[in-house]
Amino acid sequence: MARLVILLLTRRWGLLIVGAALIIGGVIWGITSHQISYVQIHGDPSTYDFGTGQTSGNTYINLHGSNDYYVAFASDFSVPKSDIDNFASFTMFARDDTSTLDPALSTSSGDVNSAHKIEKLVLFKSDGSTLDTFTTAEYQANPNGFNDNEWLKSIWLVILGVIIAGAALIVPMMVKKPQPSTSFNIGAGGVQQPYQQPTPYAQQPTSPYAQPYQGPGQYPQGAAYPPQQPAYGQPNNPYQQPPQQ
Secondary structure, rough: HHHHHHHHOOOHHHHHHHHHHHHHHHHHOOOOOEEEEEEEEEEEEOEEEEEEOOOOOOOEEEEOOOEEEEEOOOOOOOOHHHHHOOOOOEEEEEEEEEEEEEEEEOOOOOEEEEEEEEEEEEOOOOOOOEEEEEEEHHHHOOOOOOEEOOOHHHHHHHHHHHHHHHHHHHHHHHHOOOOOOOOOOOOOOOOOOOOOOOOOOOOOOOOOHHHOOOOOOOOOOOOOOOOOOOOOOOOOOOOOOOOOO
């Protein structure tokens, strides 16, 4: 689980998912806004049960054989046990929607997880006089009901989602990627320089002495010149030897 959270918060796609989830959750929360009305109920101990939660300290009221429960949260007001033991009848104003019970109320027929919130409770004596009256701050501010506008709270969830998703989309586009350098760098190992055509050598003037050696010269066999005629009075010497004295 922790690894998944890290991936979601460190990856671009993860931030997009988180942002979208916050936006969707905020919208769903916001559309639960509704008008709150109060339901007025009269009763007595013969038709309604009163009880106090041992852990929560809440006061619970339930019609005999009904699955509808009403709760006076201890954070709003507490009903003393002496009043519960001595009242003869009651009148209460409760919200028409339900609130979550945490912890749940344990009953003989199972756990009760939600109940109608009691905004005002009036206990009467047997002679009809008022024994005690309890009201919430919410009822005092809105005695005729009110609009439960959840958008005032859920809009911040939507804004947070927009910020996260927008950052995941825009920030990577704004970060300029480094361009590879084409200049020579001794420390840049593995970077090949662009190929350049070799510069042709300048033409050198032709010199008979600069010609490459062709090996020993080839001369034709036999006399290359016409034979000389012997001088007058000298014998013919085929080997061209000088005359003997």
